[in-house]
Amino acid sequence: MQRAVYPGSFDPITNGHLDIIKRAAVMYDELVVAVVTNYSKKPTFSTEERIAMIKKSTEGLNNIRVTNFDGLLVDFAAAEKANIIVKGLRAVSDFEYEFQMALMNKKLRKDIETIFIMTNYKYSYLSSSMVKEIASLGGCIKDLVPDSILQDIKNKFKD
Ligand code: PNS
Secondary structure, eight states: OOEEEEEEOOTTOOHHHHHHHHHHHTTSSEEEEEEESSOSSOOSSOHHHHHHHHHHHTTTOTTEEEEEEOSOHHHHHHHTTOOEEEEEEOSHHHHHHHHHHHHHHHHHOTTOEEEEEEOOGGGTTOOHHHHHHHHHTTOOOBTTBOGGGHHHHHHHTOO
């Protein structure tokens, strides 16, 4: 049984994240989508809201589990008996930070590998923060996030 963890803030999940989830899910027996709770950036959506939106977006994918974690990612992965961390890589700008984290995670736990999946070019410009900025300014976020959570995001920025 090979289990992988796909961690992130998912504040909120975007179509770019969903694309990585679908592509990683066919590579492993189980993919644990792990929402970070102790993040330095204060999230717009609560942990429960972020988990609920990921669950809605991944309905029908049967080897996905969605949960949250705090503390070190490698400790969470080890507790889940997962020896793979999946990360999406968008552009060169992502690389430096992701490379640093992958090496640090490897230093912390040698038995856990980080695997990078190149983002689909269609979503390479997409980020959760841009989605939030557009939604908060009344712009159209269709095609940027899964249809099933469009209304949840709009509701958040209604007032
Ligand atoms: O979606 P994000 O914001 O890029 O996700 C970043 C995340 C959650 C993967 C990263 O901040 C993380 O792994 N946090 C857990 C704390 C930890 O293990 N820190 C050491 C990493 S080298």
